[in-house]
Amino acid sequence: MNSIYKLNKLLFIAFIFGLSSITGVLSAVQPLVAMLFTATVIGFIIFIILLKNPIKLLLTATVFLPFTSVMSIVFGGAKISIPDALMLFLGFILLVREIFKVNKFNLTREHKRVIISYASLLIFSLLFSILCFYKVKGDIILPSWAGSYTSIVVGSVVSNFRLIVPLIVLVAVPLLIKTEKDYHKLLKHFIAGSFIVTCYGIYEFIIKTAGLSFSYLLPGHAQSILFFGDGKVRLSGTFGEPSYFAGYIVLSIFVCVYAKKLKILSRLFLNLMIALQLIVLLLTYSTGGYLALIVGTLIYLFYSGKTKFFISIFLLSIVAIMLVTFIPAVSEVVQKPFDSSTGQMGSSTDRSNTAKAAINMFKDSPIYGIGYGNFSFLYNHYRPATAIFKTEPSIANNVYADFISSYGLIGVFLLLIIFIQFKRSLKKIRIHNRIEYPFFVGAIFTILLVYMAYPTFSYAFHWVFYSIILMRSNLLIKQ
Incomplete structure (x- = not known):
């Protein structure tokens, strides 16, 4: 068990080191690409966290429920409110979980x-x-x-x-x-x-x-x-x-x-x-x-x-x-x-x-x-x-x-x-x-x-x- 923990820790350090190196190189050569790469990685990490624990996204969306008009997002020419955007993201996460049979329904x-x-x-x-x-x-x-x-x-x-x-x-x-x-x-x-x-x-x-x-x-x-x-x-x-x-x-x-x-x-x-x-x-x-x-x-x-x-x-x-x-x-x-x-x-x-x-x-x-x-x-x-x-x-x-x-x-x-x-x-x-x-x-x-x-x-x-x-x-x- 201790050896597995050490291996996971080593892999995590290697991942962080590799990610930092790629970002550093891109920043010197292509700053815009570096920003997009960093944003993608951060987004992927957030997605993985929420995929594992989607209740956090539901609770976040609940806080923003009354934001139906202000701070809306324009996507493809359509205006989408913050709660709708968060709920749609939550729906996508639940769909992915369902594909991998992670969801456990217990409905009345x-x-x-x-x-x-x-x-x-x-x-x-x-x-x-x-x-x-x-x-x-x-x-x-x-x-x-x-x-x-x-x-x-x-x-x-x-x-x-x-x-x-x-x-x-x-x-x-x-x-x-x-x-x-x-x-x-x-x-x-x-x-x-x-x-x-x-x-x-x-x-x-x-x-x-x-x-x-x-x-x-x-x-x-x-x-x-x-x-x-x-x-x-x-x-x-x-x-x-x-x-x-x-x-x-x-x-x-x-x-x-x-x-x-x-x-x-x-x-x-x-x-x-x-x-x-x-x-x-x-x-x-x-x-x-x-x-x-x-x-x-x-x-x-x-x-x-x-x-x-x-x-x-x-x-x-x-x-x-x-x-x-x-x-x-x-x-x-x-x-x-x-x-x-x-x-x-x-x-x-x-x-x-x-x-x-x-x-x-x-x-x-x-x-x-x-x-x-x-x-x-x-x-x-x-x-x-x-x-x-x-x-x-x-x-x-x-x-x-x-x-x-x-x-x-x-x-x-x-x-x-x-x-x-x-x-x-x-x-x-x-x-x-x-x-x-x-x-x-x-x-x-x-x-x-x-x-x-x-x-x-x-x-x-x-x-x-x-x-x-x-x-x-x-x-x-x-x-």
């Missing part, structure tokens, strides 16, 4: 069905996106914003390719998180990421209210200041849009409350986190975010105990009345859906028009939809008669409208199968730990509400949370 029946259903949705999505495009290509005039029909097809394929990220998450989380200790690590890294973006949100508020340059913000940050009411700055954080940022913050608040119950972090730290997140949420001035927090909290309290629920309803009602009465900004947010001013009315009208267009698409192709990624291309053709012709790409900005228009009844059927599996997992959690169950139900309802004003269902941070639900029941059964 519900988790297997979700993965199979989602994989079926991916295949169906890609095929019908292309088929539906060529079916209507001759009848639809090329939009002014598109360079060519080919660019539309490529854009649609890229959009579908991004949908592989949730599948990687669904596979990676149960594969790599197998013990209670790993589970706590995952939650800690999720909270670490939310702490970073919460602090960044406060930093963004300071920069914008001080009138400083956008150069002080992260690369890729929205290059315009969104205002609410009489000039109040709205925070968009790392998401580029206040409503999307608010949706993440609300879910993060529930994760922090859950972490308090599990006692995996300091109670003082988590209370501070929740307080900061509530401040950031307030500064997004997102009606959807406010509503999601209120509804999710009420559902959480209801399932926590009826007596506690009714007492909490009374106290929350008093707090809500005081906020609306004495804080003008809160009052304006509450009244925003009924605001008839030019800016707000324009936003509401646009949301209404895109939703109606999605319904028209579904009516025209109810079985298989118009194909994911084709909404912008077909919007003007299916827009309501009262809507103006758009010269820029449009999105449904509503997950439900986007889903039924893109996938039709086939997609809804696959989604129903996935929904049933989540329901079964939640039932198992309720049986084995009634204390945790209210948190999951409340958090799920917040997501369902924010989906009414979200651009996509493929955000990785949502699917990490979904995977937690699917695997939590299995961990509780083993205890």
Whole structure:
């Protein structure tokens, strides 16, 4: 054993010496080649380390989950966010491990069905996106914003390719998180990421209210200041849009409350986190975010105990009345859906028009939809008669409208199968730990509400949370 150790040590020293010699020679002859060679070697070493222990990459990606807009990577003309890039890299590593039979799956029946259903949705999505495009290509005039029909097809394929990220998450989380200790690590890294973006949100508020340059913000940050009411700055954080940022913050608040119950972090730290997140949420001035927090909290309290629920309803009602009465900004947010001013009315009208267009698409192709990624291309053709012709790409900005228009009844059927599996997992959690169950139900309802004003269902941070639900029941059964 000692001789093997000495041999390995000798080989390692020889490897380092040889590598250093090659780098030194190349540096003197071809400096650029030396840099590329060094970067390749470092990348290979990192790959080997992560191949052996991929959970480190999963936890790193979990920290970066909310970086959906800023610091994005441009690859082949497509913009890829940091969490998506990390998840795709993780997927490649898991694929290599599977080729060498290193992966050891231990999935619940519900988790297997979700993965199979989602994989079926991916295949169906890609095929019908292309088929539906060529079916209507001759009848639809090329939009002014598109360079060519080919660019539309490529854009649609890229959009579908991004949908592989949730599948990687669904596979990676149960594969790599197998013990209670790993589970706590995952939650800690999720909270670490939310702490970073919460602090960044406060930093963004300071920069914008001080009138400083956008150069002080992260690369890729929205290059315009969104205002609410009489000039109040709205925070968009790392998401580029206040409503999307608010949706993440609300879910993060529930994760922090859950972490308090599990006692995996300091109670003082988590209370501070929740307080900061509530401040950031307030500064997004997102009606959807406010509503999601209120509804999710009420559902959480209801399932926590009826007596506690009714007492909490009374106290929350008093707090809500005081906020609306004495804080003008809160009052304006509450009244925003009924605001008839030019800016707000324009936003509401646009949301209404895109939703109606999605319904028209579904009516025209109810079985298989118009194909994911084709909404912008077909919007003007299916827009309501009262809507103006758009010269820029449009999105449904509503997950439900986007889903039924893109996938039709086939997609809804696959989604129903996935929904049933989540329901079964939640039932198992309720049986084995009634204390945790209210948190999951409340958090799920917040997501369902924010989906009414979200651009996509493929955000990785949502699917990490979904995977937690699917695997939590299995961990509780083993205890």
